[in-house]
Amino acid sequence: MVGSQSSLREANRARVVDAVKRHGGLTQVELTGATGLSPATVSTIVKELVAAELVEVRNTIRSGRRAQLVTLAHRVGLVAGVLVGARQLTVAVADVSHEVLAEQVLPLPAEHRADTSLDRAALLVVDLLERVGSELDEVLGIGLGLPAPVDAASGQVTVRGILRGWDGVPVAQVLSKRLARPVFVDNDANLGALAESTVGAAREVHDALYVRAGHGVGAGIVLAGRVHRGVAGTAGEIGHVQVDPAGNICSCGSRGCLDTVVGDRALLEPLRSSHGNLTLSDVVRLTNEDDPGCREIVADAGTVVGGVVAGLATSLNPELVVVGGVLAATGEVFLGPMREALRRRTLLQQVTPLEVVPAALGTRAELEGALALALQHTDLLEQPDTGPNGPGDVAVGQVRTGKGNR
Amino acid sequence: MRGRTPLLALRQVSRYFGAVEALVDVDLEVHAHEVVALVGDNGAGKSTLAKVVAGVLSPSSGQVEVDGEPVTISSPSVANQLGVASVFQDLAVCENLDVTANVFLGQELRGRAGLLRDGEMETETRALLEHLTIRIPSVRTPLRHLSAGQRQAVVIARTLIGQPRIVVLDEPTAALSVAQTAEVLTHIQRLRELGLGVILISHNLNDVRAVSDRIEVLRHGRNNGSFPASATHEEILAAITGAA
Ligand SMILES: Nc1ncnc2c1ncn2[C@@H]1O[C@H](COP(=O)(O)OP(=O)(O)O)[C@@H](O)[C@H]1O
Ligand SMILES: [Mg+2]
Ligand SMILES: [Zn+2]
Numbered sequence: 001m002v003g004s005q006s007s008l009r010e011a012n013r014a015r016v017v018d019a020v021k022r023h024g025g026l027t028q029v030e031l032t033g034a035t036g037l038s039p040a041t042v043s044t045i046v047k048e049l050v051a052a053e054l055v056e057v058r059n060t061i062r063s064g065r066r067a068q069l070v071t072l073a074h075r076v077g078l079v080a081g082v083l084v085g086a087r088q089l090t091v092a093v094a095d096v097s098h099e100v101l102a103e104q105v106l107p108l109p110a111e112h113r114a115d116t117s118l119d120r121a122a123l124l125v126v127d128l129l130e131r132v133g134s135e136l137d138e139v140l141g142i143g144l145g146l147p148a149p150v151d152a153a154s155g156q157v158t159v160r161g162i163l164r165g166w167d168g169v170p171v172a173q174v175l176s177k178r179l180a181r182p183v184f185v186d187n188d189a190n191l192g193a194l195a196e197s198t199v200g201a202a203r204e205v206h207d208a209l210y211v212r213a214g215h216g217v218g219a220g221i222v223l224a225g226r227v228h229r230g231v232a233g234t235a236g237e238i239g240h241v242q243v244d245p246a247g248n249i250c251s252c253g254s255r256g257c258l259d260t261v262v263g264d265r266a267l268l269e270p271l272r273s274s275h276g277n278l279t280l281s282d283v284v285r286l287t288n289e290d291d292p293g294c295r296e297i298v299a300d301a302g303t304v305v306g307g308v309v310a311g312l313a314t315s316l317n318p319e320l321v322v323v324g325g326v327l328a329a330t331g332e333v334f335l336g337p338m339r340e341a342l343r344r345r346t347l348l349q350q351v352t353p354l355e356v357v358p359a360a361l362g363t364r365a366e367l368e369g370a371l372a373l374a375l376q377h378t379d380l381l382e383q384p385d386t387g388p389n390g391p392g393d394v395a396v397g398q399v400r401t402g403k404g405n406r
Numbered sequence: 407m408r409g410r411t412p413l414l415a416l417r418q419v420s421r422y423f424g425a426v427e428a429l430v431d432v433d434l435e436v437h438a439h440e441v442v443a444l445v446g447d448n449g450a451g452k453s454t455l456a457k458v459v460a461g462v463l464s465p466s467s468g469q470v471e472v473d474g475e476p477v478t479i480s481s482p483s484v485a486n487q488l489g490v491a492s493v494f495q496d497l498a499v500c501e502n503l504d505v506t507a508n509v510f511l512g513q514e515l516r517g518r519a520g521l522l523r524d525g526e527m528e529t530e531t532r533a534l535l536e537h538l539t540i541r542i543p544s545v546r547t548p549l550r551h552l553s554a555g556q557r558q559a560v561v562i563a564r565t566l567i568g569q570p571r572i573v574v575l576d577e578p579t580a581a582l583s584v585a586q587t588a589e590v591l592t593h594i595q596r597l598r599e600l601g602l603g604v605i606l607i608s609h610n611l612n613d614v615r616a617v618s619d620r621i622e623v624l625r626h627g628r629n630n631g632s633f634p635a636s637a638t639h640e641e642i643l644a645a646i647t648g649a650a
Contacts, residue, residue, distance in 0.1 A: 019543070026543055033544020087616070106588035107595060109615030110636050116612060120584050127585035277440065277619045285599070 009045075012037055016045045017072075020055060024093075024102030024131040025071040027062060046070055058133035069133040072101050078134060079378065081370030082121045082144040082175070083188065086110075086215035086264070087279075089117060091124040093132060094371045096140070096378070098199070102128040103367075113165035114174065122178035139181050143373035144171065145188040145366050147216060149234040155185030158232045159240075161251045184373050188212060189236055190227050191369025192359065193220025196322045197227070198372055200360035207318040210359070211238070211309055212366070213301070213334065214325035215264040215280060219312060238308050239263070258308050262301040271297060280326055287330045295333055302327075302334040306341025313354055314347050324359035324366070331358065411474040412437050413603040414459065414490070414572050419468030420627075421454050428454040430627045431468070436572060436603040441594060443606045443614040446624035447646055452607045453494075455624070456576045459605065460492035461485035486513075491565035492574040499557055501550040505542055506531040508549055509564045534563045537600075538593050555586025562593050573597055574605045579613050591617050611639050 012035070019034040020026055026034060031042045049055040053073050060069045074095045083090040087110065092103040104124050108117060125142070129135060148163035150156060155172030157163050176183040186194075193202075193210035202208035202222060210220040219236035221228040228235050239259040240252050247256025260266060264280045271278055274293055278286075286294040309321060321342070327334045339356040348354040359365045412435040421429040429451045436442045444452050457463040458470070461479040469476055472488050479485050485492070499508050506524075509531045515523040531545045540559040542552065549557060558578055565573045575594070579587045594617050597604050608614050614621060615635055623631040623645040631645035643649075 023541055023543060030543035030547070033546050104585055104588050105592055106584065107591045107616040109612055109639075111638070112612075123584040124588065127583060131585075276437070281599075282439075 012041060013045050013049065016042065016049065016070075017054065020070055020072055021101075024128065025058070025060070025069040025133045027067045027069060031070060060130075060133045071132045071134075072099055074101070074132070074134060074138065077140045077378070078129070078138045079140055079371055079374035080125050080128070080142040080181075081367050081374065082125070082142060083191075083367045083370050084108075084117060084121070084144065084146050085188075086147055089121055089124070090367050091121060091128060092367055092371060093125070093128045093134070093139075096375060098368075098371060098375065100371070101132045104128060111165050114169040114171065118171070118175050118178065122175060125179060136179060136181065139179075140378040141374040142175065142179065142181050142183045143191070143370035143375075143377075144175060144183055144185045145191040145370045145373075146171065146185060147188050147214075147218070149232065149237050150185050150187050151233050152184075152186055152229060155183065158234060159237075159252055161253060162240075164251075182377065184377050186227075186229075186369075186373055187218065187220070187233060187236075188366045188369075189218030189220040190229060190233075191220070191367075191373060192324045192361075192365040193222050193227050193236075193322075193369070194372050194376075195361055195365045195369035196324070196359055197222045197225065199368070200365060201322045201357050202320050205319045207316065208320040208322060209236075209309065209313060209316070209318045210322045210324060210365070211305065211338075212325040213262070213305055213323065213327035216259045217262055217305055217308075217325075219309070221312075221316065222318070223316070236312075238305075238312060241308050241311070243304060243308060258304065262304050267297055267301060284326055284329050287333055295330075298327060298330050298333050299337045302337030303341050305334075306338035309338065310342050310345045310348065313342065314345060317347075318354065319352060321354060321356045322359050323356060324361070324363065326363055328358050329363060412471075413473065414605075415471040415474075416455070416458070417469040417471065419455075419458060419465045419470065421451075421458060421463060422466045427627050429458070429465070432624070432627070432629055434605075434622060434629075436605055438571065438603050439598060439601050440620065441598050441604040441606055441618045443608065443618035443621045444624060445608065445611065445614055445621060445642065445646060446630075450624040450646075451627040452624055453576055454627075456492060456494070456574045456605065456607060459485070459490060459572075459574050460494075461490070462492075486568055486570070489569075489571040490574065491568070491570035491572070492576070493561050493565055493578060494576050499549050499561060502548055504548050505535075505545045505552075505560055508560050509534065509545075510567060511564065513567050530567075531563070534566055535559075538563055538566070538596050540589070540593065553586065555582050555589050558582065558586065558590050559593060562590065562597075566597075570602065572603045572605070574607075576607045577609065578606070579608060579610060587613060611642055615639070615642075 015035045032039050055070050056073045058069045081092045089106045092100050094100045148157045149159050151158050154170045156170050157166050160167045172183040172185045189212040192212050196202045196210050206225050208222040212218045217239040219238045221236045240257045242256050243258050244256035248260045250257035250260045283294045287298045361368050414436045416434040418431045458465050461482045461484050506528050510527050515527050517523050528545050542556050578590050618635050621633040
């Protein structure tokens with residue numbers, strides 16, 4: 001009897017915490033609706049959760065009226081993550097314990113431009129903060145990921161043409177001007193590698209490759225536990241390794257790059273006559289629904305990507321290959337042929353055969369990496385005091401000298 | 407092409423208001439699993455087209471087809487029967503009714519004695535919101551407590567009552583914040599994923615290019631170009647203004 005009562009209470013507590021997580025912040029009245037619990041139960045549970053420092057109650061304005069918002073406890077301060085993708089922008093706000101408090105996805109047009117997309121990113125950050133009852137001055141830093149090689153210091157894309165619309169833009173400076181917070185920029189695959197090597201599938205491994213297969217293909221290289229970026233930030237850009245000397249000219253200007261063979265356009269084109277107008281997510285969904293044509297396309301891509309990863313792995317001798325990006329959401333359809341391509345290479349089978357595993361963080365790896373990047377930099381600072389003028393005073397340039405080293 | 411017969415087709419549709427040529431010989435096709443954007447300057451005829459499809463206005467001439475069969479969409483209820491649901495610019499929501507009541511507005515589920523089947527409607531509303539990944543704390547919240555974005559989401563959820571195959575959205579992101587726009591665009595992607603055909607009317611080329619498969623331009627009530635989503639802002643703008 002006592003046991004079942006306490007487990008009921010546990011379940012109710014979990015319902016309240018889940019609802020708060022899902023919405024970012026809710027008033028107690030909203031919590032009643034969201035959980036189906038009585039106002040009295042909600043009130044008791046909220047008190048308990050506040051005492052346990054799991055949630056906080058913040059004064060805010062809701063629909064023009066004062067309200068008390070229940071949010072997850074914001075430990076010490078907040079960080080924001082911004083992930084710029086080929087066709088969508090994702091923004092998240094998390095506390096320093098890496099707990100995501102609120103998140104929003106905005107679909108983007110093809111070949112979106114830095115000015116409008118960064119404006120929108122800034123507005124989304126502010127909106128998410130409002131959703132969790134916080135303000136900009138609680139934000140210690142912002143991590144931003146771009147689907148192109150970048151110079152970590154300026155956040156500028158280093159190879160023209162790969163992310164048209166962003167060329168020549170000092171991304172870190174532009175966004176930190178909009179939000180008056182320090183902004184740290186890295187390549188998306190590097191961020192995936194950072195997240196997977198700190199809290200994901202490669203956390204117990206020193207040397208690993210993170211392969212991100214989505215609209216394009218990129219890799220993040222982890223050596224001795226640190227992400228290796230290279231002098232121009234192009235380390236791991238396997239999307240621009242030549243696989244077809246007689247192939248098409250790539251967005252980077254070279255001929256027959258991997259991206260011209262397995263990039264989104266290359267994957268979608270052969271499906272057009274049979275399947276009509278598909279997006280990459282359609283292909284993933286159809287593959288998972290066992291559509292033979294889509295499976296064929298994804299599996300062949302796995303073989304080609306595996307071949308290129310084999311080359312990189314032969315040079316670097318990692319212990320593990322972690323595969324992320326939206327194509328990895330097809331599971332073994334993509335990973336199987338990749339693994340097969342690696343198995344054929346003798347050097348990769350020595351001492352401990354190279355393993356291929358899906359990203360533990362799934363398609364969230366890059367966003368988690370963006371949050372981790374911001375956290376990493378804030379770790380470099382003096383432990384910030386949580387007061388109103390705490391860490392906000394640090395200038396962008398000062399903070400960035402660490403360049404993502406842990 | 408998969409689904410060669412469009413779900414919905416307009417063939418040479420015209421609509422006059424006295425001397426005003428709101429639509430002149432307009433062609434439009436919408437397939438299942440496709441978002442077709444309709445763009446054009448103010449007064450280009452976009453809302454008129456939406457109302458023709460929704461059964462609010464009848465065409466002066468021309469043919470409307472559903473599944474390749476000629477149809478006469480003589481009223482909104484005929485539109486519903488044909489699987490067409492619409493959301494207009496002036497959102498018709500009831501401020502003091504809750505989310506469930508608004509979702510089922512005018513299409514309430516009733517039992518034998520004519521009593522409202524409240525529990526069922528609530529369950530279905532919850533399922534719909536979940537389905538569209540709409541974040542609204544409670545289906546019992548009165549609409550006046552919701553943000554503009556959440557209201558728009560309720561109205562989009564409403565279109566799914568009666569399992570339509572075609573959804574027409576007239577300016578669904580007008581007057582919304584970026585975050586609210588983000589939500590609505592995500593819902594539109596979801597409608598497409600569910601296999602519906604969507605007509606998206608909007609001024610905002612950024613929004614339109616983000617979620618559409620195809621972009622159709624109207625100018626002075628006439629077709630003035632058809633573009634893939636990969637078309638540039640400038641190309642589409644030129645067709646809208648007539649510079650092309
Ligand atoms: N009920 C009506 N009576 C008279 N003229 C109308 C009516 N509705 C629309 N119009 C006219 O038809 C043209 C197209 O309008 P509309 O379809 O609302 O354009 P849009 O939605 O593209 O801005 C405009 O010139 C408008 O003034
Ligand atoms: Mg209109
Ligand atoms: Zn290239």
